[in-house]
Amino acid sequence: MHHVILGAGPAGVTAAETLRGLDPDARITLVSGEPEPPYSRMAIPYLLEGGIGESGTYLRQQPGHYDRLGIEVMHARAGGLDAASKRLFLNGDALPYDKLLISTGASPVTPPIEGANLPRVHTCWTLADARRIMELADRSAPVVLVGAGFIGSIVLEALYERGCDLTVVEIAPRMVARMMDDVAGGMLKRWCEAKGLRVLTNTRVERIAKSANGSGEELRVSLSDGGTIPAQLVVMAAGVRPNVGFLVGSGVVVEAGIRVDDHLRTTAPDVYAAGDCAQAVDLSTGMHDVLAIQPTAVEHGRIAALNMGGRRTRHRGSLNMNVLDTMGLISSSFGLWQGVQGGASAKIVDEGGWRYLRLEIDGDRLVGAQAVGLTEHVGMLRGLIQTGLRLGAWRDKLLSAPERAAEAYVALAQGMTGHGWTGPRTKTPV
C-alpha cells in the first residue's frame, strides 16, 4: 500500500503520522511544495517578531521525526493528477499511488491593483516571504499593510513588534470583518490607533507605484480617499484561496474548495482531501464550506487518514474559531458568532475597559460567541458550542449575564462529575 500525501502543512503531517499508526508496513510519501522541513504558517508572525528562529516554526521539533516514522518527505510541486490511472505528476515525473490525500492548502490572493507585482510588494505566507519581509521591514520603516482580516491582523501585530511605521488599509468597514462584529472590530481599530497605528477602513488601494524621486527604493501607495502614502514595503493580506489549479481535468470536482463527502473522499476514487483546500462540513451549519484554520486542518488530516487506512470514520463537522492577539488585546470568535434568525443574543460591552462578550443562543443551545479582552477559560465557549449541550435554566441566566458562561459550562458539562480520570472520557473529534 502506497499512501501519497500532497502538501506538508498540519493536515498532511497529521495524516502521515496517523497512517503510520494504523499501518506499520505501508509506504508513506509526504510531498512538500517548499524546500524547508514541514512548518507552520501560523508561526511566521512570531518569526517576524524575533521570538523564534526558523526552526521554531517547524511542525515537529524532534530531529529525524519523519525518518523515524518511515515517512518519506519529498520536495516537489504537483503539475497534474490522473485519477483514472492513479498517478500524480510531480515536476513532470509520474508518482503512482494507491491512496492519495490532497492537503495542498491555500495561497494568498493578489488583488487586481496596479503595481501589485512590483518589488517590495509581498505577501506574508511562506518562510521565503518572511525572509524578504525581515530584510525590508526595518525599525521605523514606513510599511503599508493591505488587508485587516484575520491574517492581516496577525501580520499587523508582527510588523508593529518590529517597530515599523505602519499604515493598515482595509476595504471593509471594519477590521476582522469575517471574524467579529462591528463592536469588536471597532474596539480593535481604536486599540490600534491608541498604539500609534493608522488604520484606514472603508478604504481601497488604487495603485502602487515606484517613487518618482529618490533611488527607486520607495513606493507610493495611492488610496481611494485621495491620499498617497510612502512605503518601503507593502504587505498584501487580501485573502487566500485553495491550491487546486493542478486538478483541472483530473476528475476531482472543485467548488469553493475540493468537494468531499462526510468521509473526506473527493469525487475521484481513492483520492481524499483535507485542510484549507477542502470543502468539508461546517459543524455549525451542516453545510460544506472551506474552513481554513489550523484546528480544522488537523481534524481533517486525522479523519482522512483513518479512512485511507481502512478505519471508516465520519467527519461530523469542524467548528469555525479564531483567536487573535492585537498588540496585547486578545479576541476570539466561535461558530455562528453573527447569530441565527430567531435566536437570542446577549452582550456585555465595556469600551473603556477593552472588554466585550457576545453570546448567540439558538433554542437553548449556545451556537456562537465572540470575546475581546477575555482569555480565562475561553475554550469553554467552544466546549458549550461543540457539545450542543442544552442550557436549560442557564439559558436565561446567560442572556442576562453572559459573563457567567464558564460557570454555566462547569455546571452543565462538568460540575456533576469528578475530574482527572473521573471526568468525561475525551477523544479527538472523530
Add this chain to the structure above:
Amino acid sequence: MLKALVIDPGKCTGCKQCEMACSYENEGVFNPAKSRIRVFDFHHEARFVPYTCTQCAEAWCQQACPVNAITTDAMGVKVVHENLCVGCKVCTIACPFGTINYNASTGKVIKCDLCQGNPACADACPTAAITYQDVEQTGYDKMKLWAARTGTGESAGPNAPAARH
C-alpha cells in the same frame, strides 16, 4: 502505574488553598488568577467545584498546537514546553474544557502538569477533595462516582454528537 488527580466536589469547602498552592508552586506568587486549578463557586447551591485539566488521552490542545510545544510525558501528562510555545493561543480556544490558558506576563500558555508528579493542590487540600491516586487502584470508585453523579453517561461528554443536525 499512572496516577491522576481525583476530585470530589462534595468534599470541597471552597477554601481555595489549592489555587494559592498552585500559583505559588508554578508562578512563585500567591495569586489565584495564575492558578491552573480553579474552584468554581455555585453559591446559590452552596456547592464548590475544583476544576482543572483532565490530561486527555488524545488532547485537543496538543493536536491544535502548530509548533509541537505540547508533548505527552511518560506519565501521560500533557506538558507545555515554554521554549517552543510561541503564544499563538490556538490551544486555548481548541481545548473545549478551557483548562489551558494564556499567561500575559510570559506570553505563553499554562496548564496543569501535575507538578511533575507531586501536585501542590492535592497537598494543600485540607479536606481530601483533591487527591492524587493510582488510577487502577481506584477504578471501582471511579465507576461508582461516575454512576452516582451523572444520569446521562458518556453521551454528555464533550465528544457527544451535537443533536441539532
